[in-house]
Amino acid sequence: MKDKQAKWCPELGDFAGPKYRAIVAAMQRDIQSGALPPGTRLPTQRDLAWSLQVNLSTVTEAFREATRLRLITGEVGRGTYVLPGNDAVQLYAIDKGGNHDTIDLSTIVPARAFSSEDLRQSFATLLARDNLSDIMDYPTPDLMQRCRSAIGQFYQPRGFHPRQSDMFPCAGAQAALFAALQWIAKPDLPVLVEELTFPGMKIAARQMGLRLVPVAMDEKGILPADLDRAARASGARTLVISPILQNPTGATMDADRRAAIVALAEKLDLLVIEEDVYGGFTKEPPLSLQLAGRSILVGGLSKLVAPGPRFGFVIPMLEGNEARLPEQNFAIDELVHVTSWMAAPIMLELCCHWIESGEINRHMEWQRQEARTRQSLVRRKLGLPPLGRKPAAPHLWIGAGQDSPFAGLSGDQAAAKARAAGVEIVPASTFCAGRMLSDGIRLCATSPRDRADVTEACKRLRKAWS
Structure with missing residues (x-):
């Protein structure tokens, strides 16, 4: 731009x-x-x-x-x-109940798959326990060990086997991100991020006083040459990155891009905080597996299963590198104070049950298929290129330009016209970490209650942008 x-x-x-x-x-x-x-x-x-x-x-x-x-x-x-205003906060304040005719494509949530009967059966299993009163206490050591085992089981299909002692369950992926950043946060600390970064990162930076340093991107994620430039110019030693189905763009690193970023992290002596909330939509292992003990992985179930249970985790993979990484505010084992202590035992029990019973695997496979079906539907209705063999995310990025369905409009203008037509989408300015290098909009195909609403939303968008 x-x-x-x-x-x-x-x-x-x-x-x-x-x-x-x-x-x-x-x-x-x-x-x-x-x-x-x-x-x-x-x-x-x-x-x-x-x-x-x-x-x-x-x-x-x-x-x-x-x-x-x-x-x-x-x-x-x-x-x-x-800089763009802090529009990220507004994503959590959209009144979805004020106008019942509005179709929300702005918030990334999984498609609704859990039925009331599914939930009744899950809670019935919990209620049948002999030590039911434990859920009214702080999380016990036994429950923490069970959570670590469940997180390890959750990652097994992707070939990722972190040490259980490195796993810290917490109340959702955003809490996991806050915990990771609290470990190294200092006023005005420079932090490298994708030029279009997820709203939770912008909110965390604003609340902690961090200075975001944007790195240019393409369809495979951050560009190695610009990462090298930005790190040297800013002096930043921390990188927050989403290598798989990045929010908002859906960018996913291939093997060559992964290798280049790993080599630069070593060369520049970076601590990499990897956001992995969409990784479960693929079979790709987390980038942390290749980062040789210089990463902290944060993840959770909110985008794969449901946001309500608030089950997330922090997995530091430092292996003796702590002294070489940015100065820390507390010992790594003290993460428990800002993670596990904040989690509700009843939700930890519920999510452990889903993982241990295999229920979560069935649910995640349904989510993958539904995300692909809805992405294909949106692409067809809006005249976008087919998804092909690319992994399907719940969200979809549409860049501004001559070939865009909103050609001639900026992302902000396209979002304003969509809102007037009764559809909520999100413009690039909400995600921009610095100056506007790229423009476009993000929409979420799995947010509406059913495919009929997705079709109606696309119909309204085409009319609004014509």
């Missing part, structure tokens, strides 16, 4: 206080009004100082404060860019 250069010279007379604060206030106003849209490249500090007739140090201080407030980001050799 070509940079949008702003000839920005705000009028500061309406703002009281020090001049640098007035510049920041004017920037906030113009971002909120749309005068400075996401991805806009600002004038250089020297040029802005000359235009405003203020000292260069005043503009430098204003840019420093605006960076702290996550209004802008500076890239060495490329300039300063307006």
